[in-house]
Amino acid sequence: VTFHTGTGTGRHETIVGDKGFFMAGSHVGHDGIIGNGVIVGNNVALGGFAEVADFVNMGGTSAVHQFTRIGKYAFIGGGAPVVGDVIPFGMVDNHGHLHGLNLVGLKRRGFSRETINILRGVYRELFHGDGIFDERFANVTATYGAIPEVRMIIDFIQAGQKRALCLPRHG
Template sequence: MAANVHPTAIVEDGAVVADGASIGPFCVIGPRVRIGAGTRLTSHVVVEGRTTIGAGNTIGAFSVLGGPPQHTAYRGEDTALEIGDDNVIREHATMNLGTPNGGGVTRVGSHGFYMIESHVGHDCQVGDHVILTKQATLGGHCQIGDYVIVGGLAAVHQFSRVGRHAMIGGLAAVVKDVIPYGSVWGNHAHLEGLNLVGLKRRGFDRDTINTLRAAYRLLFANEGTFQERLEDTAETYAGSPEVMEIIDFIRADASRPLCLPEREV
């Protein structure tokens, strides 16, 4: 089945639109864009730059994908945006190209939901099953793990890391790294505990959740130094893949501060 391109749409020479894709009214597709099978652009969508969009995506009106990075040092270099499969990208969403100094590629995974006016900044690496709710914003170079939810009007500071299955509350200003399975909110955001609702929804069993809760209490207790507690937690729960994911996340980039609890655990 050939691509369905509305007569008012502009698809520039060089663009590759797969069979079964649908390009709606008044869309503009640049010459270096590749769009996968079954992807549907509703109307007034702009896709530019060296942008690759996978299969089965739905992209809402007035979204702009592959626009230049919002970075003062960018001078039109050849960088890219890569979007996976089966995402829903709603109206007015924006996702920018990478920058030469940030790896050159912004990557967005599959099965995500990017609500109205959400933004993925340059050089972000976004996992699968991610939800950015209304007007949620990722600054440049953010690393967002699978199944992360970013609440409405929340912002994640550039270079921040957010681990898998974490939840960021609405209006939060995240300027520090968020551990996997964590739940943060506030301005500036602080760790409120584990994302228990998300863990239950995704089928984590009671024993796993109880182990995570016990490890959390040990890791963020007031006794000793944080490094001592980190080592104690790693030793005590070495057999738990979920706890060790948190430990490995913390150890992976010791140069960045962590979101910590605001009050005693």
């Protein structure tokens, strides 16, 4: 396992949270931020300035592009090339596409059935609804913005600056 230190042009430090599990050959690039309770599989590579939030599970040999953010409770499939920001609770398939929500992780972490159903509806509306994304996003914000778990997704999307969102494969 390797961790690069911060650089003089970045935040000057690499931050790693508590209770993470880093498997053989994993690498955290310079100026990265890794949250608490993260599981990083064998030979996972995190580029410089990557941000991985709490309780993310990353499958072996996945690779995360520099400046990419991965939201809380996300799951990254083995071998996935992650080049876009992954929403909280998102699940990325081994081709690097958003492939729904990390339902197994949500259940294991004790989220209620009601909350999971709301998150599923929000996901469907945001990524598979009618109209343009900005309109769907505004509707989700107005309708579900008071729900803390949905607010996490809203805030994550609004905070994005460096990378586009990781999106589902259409077609």
